[in-house]
Amino acid sequence: MPGGDSTRMPAGADVVEARPSFLARFFRDLVRSPKGMVGFVIIVILLATAALAPLLAPHDATLQVLTDRFLPPFYAEGGSVDHLIGADNMGRDLLSRVILATRTSVTVALIVIAIIMVFGSAVGLLSGYFGGIVDTLLMRLVDFQLSFPFILLALLLLAIFGPGFSTLIVALSVAFWVNFARLVRSETLKLREAEFVQAARSIGVSHAAIMIKHILPNTLPSIIVLATLDIAVIIISEAAMSFLGLGIQPPTPSWGMMISDGRNYLYDSYWMVLGPGIAIVVTAVGINLFGDFLRDTYDPRQSRL
Amino acid sequence: MSDALLTISDLETRYRTSRGDLRAVDGASLTVRPGEAVGLVGESGCGKSALGQSIMRLIQPPGRITGGRIDFAGRDLLTLGDREMRRLRGREIAMIFQDPMATLDPVQRIGDQIAELLEFHTDLGRTAIRKRVVEMLDEVGIPQPAARYRNYPHEFSGGMQQRAIIAAALILQPRLVIADEPTTALDVTVQAQILDLLRRLQESQTNTAIILVSHDLGVVSQLCDRVCVMYSGEVIEEASTGEILADPRHPYTVGLIASMPRLDVEGQTLNPIPGSVPDAINPPPGCKFAPRCPRAMDRCRIERPVLRDHGSGRSVACHLYD
């Protein structure tokens, strides 16, 4: 116990007390953090929009009304409230497209994050717990993977499987699982030596049970923080891939694709890019703020438990 | 006492927590005379470390000193500004912490770290400073001091690191040294050597008083003439070392001594104090030891006892003696 740290709480602070539920504590912490609140609100709006997209969109996002081509937003001359942020080169309502694209991005992000959390954690756990040859092999796999530029990987998969939703999911999953594996591995390495794990061994608990019941729950805070931050990156990567035409295919709208469509009309009809661009930025910022809040509050490395 | 070097009166130090203010030091009073060795004894949560840090004004947010006075050589330390405190630290009051690696900079040579103190507080030239540091390293028993001046902290053993810290603490001949559990992290044979060293230095530097903070009454009795016992943020008994062991008066002190296993006693029955330390955020009304006290009276649960002078250096905060 270092004696030089005068900011440490003196002992005696952790007296027996009833602990409010996790949710109650979470909201209490959230309310105290401005950036947490902002991020949380943005995320809630995002999820709500994704869930209720068809109901929220004022128009059919794929309906082409050629007379409305390049209609500017409502505040510019010639615009109307009917198409709040204007229409694109095919006369489709931009607001509706942005809203529907939210569903695309959120779906992709959630699927990918689920896959990489499960797979990455499994690999990390096994690697960190058993060490030895298992660790060496798995970590070499990770190294190999990391040395592959993401775009190259995506192109490779594209060549094999053709563009589309599944290819996109696979490409993103393959690219992002390694971070999870490394994080879980390093946490496992630390936890493996913890006294409560030694205690479980001395009781005769099996390796599997130790990994799943003892080590994994203690890595959850770090996993959740990383997942939150990764979601933002995944959404941006999805946008990038769709921008390049490697991901979501028309007619399903996607922010990246919308920006790609609007690229050629940037000077005259900037509003084609404005909507999706702002959507991406706000989403990424919101998720990052929330992720920051989570890390500040729950990162075990900064824990005062 | 007008000839006292340090007089702490009703000191209060609190830490803000989500549940309220934690009263680390809750009205503690203490006196130290020049050149005296005083032990500050208590278990964890009693506030002894917080008290030491409060004297040095090292309390950082969420902690703050909320009341009382600390009179040091005629000045109230709580009224001094940052710059004045910095001049005081190291020069007049020095502190030794439990973990030497927390105090020593791992990337700077040991000798240079001690020299820095002299550079900051004195006008001596580099050669003079270096000479003084080597002398001090020798005095604390570090072999080949001139060569070891150039060592880094990790090249020293735990015991030697602590000796280096002691050298740094004493080099400016401060009037007061606060040693917060200086030997707790050391092996028992190394601890004995360090206590020996401290005793020797204390005897030779007659103008330096020392407050030895420890949970170990055995350690304290090797060095100190007087002992103050702390419980839940207050000093509840003060006496000479011999008296505290032979005739403890406060029921907590009695219980503490009865629960200590002693090396020199065979077939001991340990009588632990039942219960646990009170909540430092919402302490019970009246005497804080009352819930665990075998001799508690009704008055104890209502009125907090005050530290009263029993004469000849004895003070006790207990209604049994009021």
Place this chain on the structure above:
Amino acid sequence: MTEAAPPAPGRPLLQVEGLVKLFAVRRGLLEAFSRPKTFVHAVNGVDFTIGRREKFGLVGESGSGKSTTGKLVARLLEPTGGSVRLDGEDWLTVSGSALRRRRRDVQVIFQNPFLSLNPRWSVESIVAEPLLTHQVLPRHEVRDRVATLLREVGLDPRHMRRYPHQFSGGQRQRIAIARALALNPMLLVADEPVSALDVSVQAQILNLLARVGAEHDLGMLFISHDMSVVRHLCDRVGVMYLGRLVEVAETRSIFREPRHPYTRSLLSAVPVPGKRQRFEPLQGEIPSPLAPPSGCVFHTRCPIATERCRVEVPLSREVAGGHRVACHHA
């Protein structure tokens, strides 16, 4: 579920012979790939026995190897050499599922009450884990057993749904003890179980250990650096220095008449309240475990060392009934 046969009286509970543990140290890049050449002799040939209901204290300073010995006995580390017999049967060659089953006989209490309990598990789950792992009881009886165990260690069973951080250090150690008792072990390995606790709480836990030890017919390997604690609790004591056992005797003998120069210095170093200590200091510092001295491992600091000590490793000799010393001159 099979009940283990009750241990035969008279036969020692634990017999440790020639126990050795070496840790490989790789220094530098070149050694990273080849067979290790440098070793730390953490435990270097240790022999002792523990009787059926005996509390055996193992003391020493840092680097003595006492904690490692405890971990070897508990099979949390695998020894490099030597033999251990538990209740007459070889303990070291058991492996796999047979090992997991036999682990019921040796339970461990760790030093840090804050780290030896999984912070995310409720107390009930923690104490129930051994019972569920070995399927000792039908599920619906587990909770009652947990309640009984908690009551036995002085805790209120109504709190079993709480989490470890809601308890104080002393209470957590009680939980750890309850967990260790769940499987009715024969031997308890306690690695510095009270070192992280306050004095008054220490006393509570020591009394508890003494009581459960007696009530459950437990043998105990009690590892500690605190000699006063060991004097109070243990029947016999072994003193370790740099991986070797230098002296073993009944508690009374060792504290009244320590024979080995290290034991003498160690005992003289313990500060006793109210008495100015007459410390018999040792010269120098503890040698690096990477390069233990030749011959008697203590000779570099010993006040009575001779040439013989530098050359010849002293064997453990019996100097009085049950009192063994590893010294040429004791």
